[in-house]
Amino acid sequence: MKVVIAPDTFKESISASRAAAALAEGVLDVCASAQIDVCPMADGGDGTVEAMVAATGGTFATADVIDPLGSSIRARFGLLGAPVQDSLPGELGLVTAEMQADGQGTSGSGRVAVVEMASASGLHLVRGEDRNPLATTTFGTGLLIMAALEAGAVEVIVGIGGSATVDGGCGAAQALGVSFVDVDGEGCICGMGGGALSTLGSIDISDLYAPAAEARIRVACDVTNPLIGPNGAAAVYGPQKGATREMVDQLEAGLSRLADIIMRDLGIDVSTLPGGGAAGGLGAGLAAFTGATLESGAELIASAVGLKRRLAGADLCITGEGRLDAQSASGKTVSAVARYARDAGAAVVCIAGQVTDDAPRDMFSDVRSLVDEEITVSAAMRNPEPLLKARAIEAMRVFLSA
Numbered sequence: 001m002k003v004v005i006a007p008d009t010f011k012e013s014i015s016a017s018r019a020a021a022a023l024a025e026g027v028l029d030v031c032a033s034a035q036i037d038v039c040p041m042a043d044g045g046d047g048t049v050e051a052m053v054a055a056t057g058g059t060f061a062t063a064d065v066i067d068p069l070g071s072s073i074r075a076r077f078g079l080l081g082a083p084v085q086d087s088l089p090g091e092l093g094l095v096t097a098e099m100q101a102d103g104q105g106t107s108g109s110g111r112v113a114v115v116e117m118a119s120a121s122g123l124h125l126v127r128g129e130d131r132n133p134l135a136t137t138t139f140g141t142g143l144l145i146m147a148a149l150e151a152g153a154v155e156v157i158v159g160i161g162g163s164a165t166v167d168g169g170c171g172a173a174q175a176l177g178v179s180f181v182d183v184d185g186e187g188c189i190c191g192m193g194g195g196a197l198s199t200l201g202s203i204d205i206s207d208l209y210a211p212a213a214e215a216r217i218r219v220a221c222d223v224t225n226p227l228i229g230p231n232g233a234a235a236v237y238g239p240q241k242g243a244t245r246e247m248v249d250q251l252e253a254g255l256s257r258l259a260d261i262i263m264r265d266l267g268i269d270v271s272t273l274p275g276g277g278a279a280g281g282l283g284a285g286l287a288a289f290t291g292a293t294l295e296s297g298a299e300l301i302a303s304a305v306g307l308k309r310r311l312a313g314a315d316l317c318i319t320g321e322g323r324l325d326a327q328s329a330s331g332k333t334v335s336a337v338a339r340y341a342r343d344a345g346a347a348v349v350c351i352a353g354q355v356t357d358d359a360p361r362d363m364f365s366d367v368r369s370l371v372d373e374e375i376t377v378s379a380a381m382r383n384p385e386p387l388l389k390a391r392a393i394e395a396m397r398v399f400l401s402a
Helices: 016-030 048-056 097-101 139-150 170-175 194-199 210-214 233-237 245-266 278-290 297-304 307-311 333-343 377-382 384-401
Strands: 002-005 035-038 059-066 072-079 112-116 155-159 179-182 200-204 216-221 293-296 316-319 347-352 366-369
Touching (some): 002 016, 002 307, 016 048, 048 072, 048 112, 059 139, 072 139, 112 139, 139 155, 139 170, 139 210, 155 297, 170 179, 170 278, 179 194, 194 200, 194 245, 200 245, 233 245, 233 278, 245 278, 297 307, 316 333, 316 384, 347 384, 366 384, 377 384
Parallel strands (some): 002 316, 112 155, 155 216, 216 293, 316 347, 347 366
Antiparallel strands (some): 059 072, 072 112
8 A cells, every 4th residue: 555645834833744754653553564655745835945855855955144134044945856757857947867867966966956935034033023024125035045056956946935025026136136226326225125115216137146047946836916906915915024004005115116117127027927926025026037937836846846756556645734724725735735646546635733614625535633622722733743643543544444
């Protein structure tokens, strides 16, 4: 029997790789002969680097960058390991047969890097009283992307969940060599935040860091919000990052100005780009300044870790996340895993921290919750591993008796 274990992170509780290990223990307790493939998953948010490194046998690296307010910090990124075969060689920009022949599949050169912008520009890095998207910048994310390219990556996957910023990606672009000039003809301050957008005058990408221009940059989005408008970066996500009503209006005006100047100077319309509003407009900025593609995070990562290939011949797939609710069906990790598993002819079980009444149960053959009448949310979050193992044991017994 082949079982693929492909959960997402249980946010604020347990990583995807640790959750997968606990679920695997439960499966083996019931069926010691089972062939287990542990494949931690993510959708571009928290845990993306760890999940992708674990799923591909990759390695971690670190870089000295700056946080959203300009203080020095060390951030982590990943270099993926095993080549991916879900698409034609090189179609995903991952390790091709030619790269392997040159030995590039076992060193930094030619590999794929994965970056979490939250590790450099995340909301969790800024104290509540200091959160101000007029000042916070994605400059550190740009430095992290540069470090990944300097490590020899030919492709960078950027997960952009959990940001503290609404700078339209301009800070990151500055770190990569893009020049911004204000309406008075002066160069914009290095590490510009959202407040500087309202005085932006022009953009020049002629000095863009050459490897960034040559590499394939793919942005893993878990939302489809546009850059501007009532569903845009400022209106929807600004308050989460500390913006007052007045700040939201200023940020919206600044992002609108940025979109107009990008159209004028670069000939690219990012105003309605799906996902352009992700991470305070970092999605739109990376698309405009580096030619990045914006993609469904869950789909991108499923392809990057070879989920389709790994599910071939599987009898069962177990996935999971912290909370299974109505939103889970809209591009979240568990929905992507369920679809891939069904296509492969495998039964699929979802084990979640909590399961709401509106959860999409029909996507799975079995749904189980860590929380029940005896287990509280706080208890489940504090000690999830034995509960994950127990639920996997229950699910396996039901599956084998069917």
